[in-house]
Amino acid sequence: MYDYLIVGSGLFGATFAHQAAKAGKRCLVIDKRPHLGGNVYCEKVEGINVHKYGAHIFHTSNREVWDFVNTLVEFNRYTNCPVANYKGRLFNLPFNMNTFNALWGVQTPQEAMAKIESQKAEAVAALGGREPQNLEEQALCLVGRDVFEILIKEYTEKQWGRPCSELPAFIIKRLPVRLVFDNNYFNDLYQGIPAGGYNLLIDRLLEGIECKTSTDFFTSEYKDWQRFAHHLVYTGPIDQYFDYRFGKLDWRTVSFRTRVEPVPNYQGNAVVNYTSHEKPYTRVIEHKHFEMFGQQVYDCPVSVVSEEYSTEYREGMEPYYPVNDERNNSLATQYRELAAAEHDVIFGGRLAEYRYYDMAPVIESALNRAASSLYNI
Ligand SMILES: Cc1cc2nc3c(=O)[nH]c(=O)nc-3n(C[C@H](O)[C@H](O)[C@H](O)COP(=O)(O)OP(=O)(O)OC[C@H]3O[C@@H](n4cnc5c(N)ncnc54)[C@H](O)[C@@H]3O)c2cc1C
Numbered sequence: 311m312y313d314y315l316i317v318g319s320g321l322f323g324a325t326f327a328h329q330a331a332k333a334g335k336r337c338l339v340i341d342k343r344p345h346l347g348g349n350v351y352c353e354k355v356e357g358i359n360v361h362k363y364g365a366h367i368f369h370t371s372n373r374e375v376w377d378f379v380n381t382l383v384e385f386n387r388y389t390n391c392p393v394a395n396y397k398g399r400l401f402n403l404p405f406n407m408n409t410f411n412a413l414w415g416v417q418t419p420q421e422a423m424a425k426i427e428s429q430k431a432e433a434v435a436a437l438g439g440r441e442p443q444n445l446e447e448q449a450l451c452l453v454g455r456d457v458f459e460i461l462i463k464e465y466t467e468k469q470w471g472r473p474c475s476e477l478p479a480f481i482i483k484r485l486p487v488r489l490v491f492d493n494n495y496f497n498d499l500y501q502g503i504p505a506g507g508y509n510l511l512i513d514r515l516l517e518g519i520e521c522k523t524s525t526d527f528f529t530s531e532y533k534d535w536q537r538f539a540h541h542l543v544y545t546g547p548i549d550q551y552f553d554y555r556f557g558k559l560d561w562r563t564v565s566f567r568t569r570v571e572p573v574p575n576y577q578g579n580a581v582v583n584y585t586s587h588e589k590p591y592t593r594v595i596e597h598k599h600f601e602m603f604g605q606q607v608y609d610c611p612v613s614v615v616s617e618e619y620s621t622e623y624r625e626g627m628e629p630y631y632p633v634n635d636e637r638n639n640s641l642a643t644q645y646r647e648l649a650a651a652e653h654d655v656i657f658g659g660r661l662a663e664y665r666y667y668d669m670a671p672v673i674e675s676a677l678n679r680a681a682s683s684l685y686n687i
Contacts, residue, residue: 562632
């Protein structure tokens with residue numbers, strides 16, 4: 311008999327299993343995919359770790375989580391500095407002095423501020439005293455016409471598949487601008503990619519723990535989990551656990567077209583956003599730049615790139631992002647109420663909580679859930 315049957319080997323399941331095993335508990339981890347690691351899994355192509363389920367950059371200001379992952383693997387010096395390509399013109403992101411210099415030739419924070427403020431004032435005046443009614447009006451009031459039209463408008467339309475003038479204003483609450491020459495996307499204290507890739511992090515988390523891949527909880531003998539374990543940790547979709555009793559939750563998804571390019575350095579950066587409609591994809595990821603720096607880039611003669619497309623979710627696709635609207639929020643609340651009434655079952659992670667989670671908060675949540683439940687046994 312296991313102490314824990316853990317459904318899902320993503321960061322939630324793997325972190326929970328790690329802590330439980332450390333506390334002397336017997337665990338079995340199952341995953342329906344043919345590999346471990348959930349969405350952080352990487353596939354080796356031409357010696358390059360390819361982020362199969364989308365580019366993943368670890369970032370956090372939580373010292374406890376950072377220390378925890380660093381006891382397992384070293385992190386490299388990767389710093390996320392995306393570039394935007396608008397009809398062949400390149401701009402640094404997030405919006406900062408480098409961006410404003412490329413846009414307008416301004417050289418000082420005062421000049422940049424004056425430009426932004428005058429364009430914001432134009433947008434506010436155009437509303438004639440009323441509140442912004444849609445995303446377009448909202449963004450224009452927050453950053454002005456140039457930044458909106460070149461870096462936000464068409465990119466957002468590709469992401470949502472609708473004109474910005476038809477999207478609700480609440481999607482964009484703030485659009486921070488930085489009046490310093492700083493291309494570091496995240497404000498967090500710590501960031502990087504595990505040296506050797508995310509699979510190594512997962513391997514270290516699951517070291518010595520029994521794992522079975524290609525094993526779907528719902529179609530395997532483990533569905534009757536009480537025969538095998540005292541407790542269940544479930545990290546799959548919450549609506550599926552309850553047999554979609556109240557209906558199916560919606561998701562948004564992204565699809566990827568990945569190819570090998572016969573050059574050592576294809577675009578000179580890991581992340582390039584395409585902010586015009588000229589290209590149908592939203593981003594191009596060049597995977598080697600997450601883990602290869604300087605001469606290492608040229609020591610590997612080819613490169614792997616993935617185009618990222620915003621895609622309407624259909625049955626059978628990867629569920630990536632929860633949909634934050636009234637119907638789904640209320641459905642999720644109903645399912646959470648059922649989950650709270652289940653005995654000996656922990657629901658955790660992005661699918662079981664129907665919540666967008668970055669990696670560090672998922673690890674934090676699994677550490678906390680493990681600490682409270684292991685203590686209670
Ligand atoms: C496109 C994309 C990009 C992202 N980029 C970043 C980033 O740059 N930085 C960052 O911090 N975070 C990022 N994230 C978030 C990150 O992916 C999540 O925080 C993390 O993967 C969540 O881990 P999890 O264990 O909750 O879920 P998952 O990794 O999804 O793991 C759940 C596992 O459960 C398994 N499972 C489900 N149902 C069953 C079943 N019936 N039987 C058996 N197994 C089952 C699945 O196969 C899966 O392996 C990104 C997310 C997406 C979608």
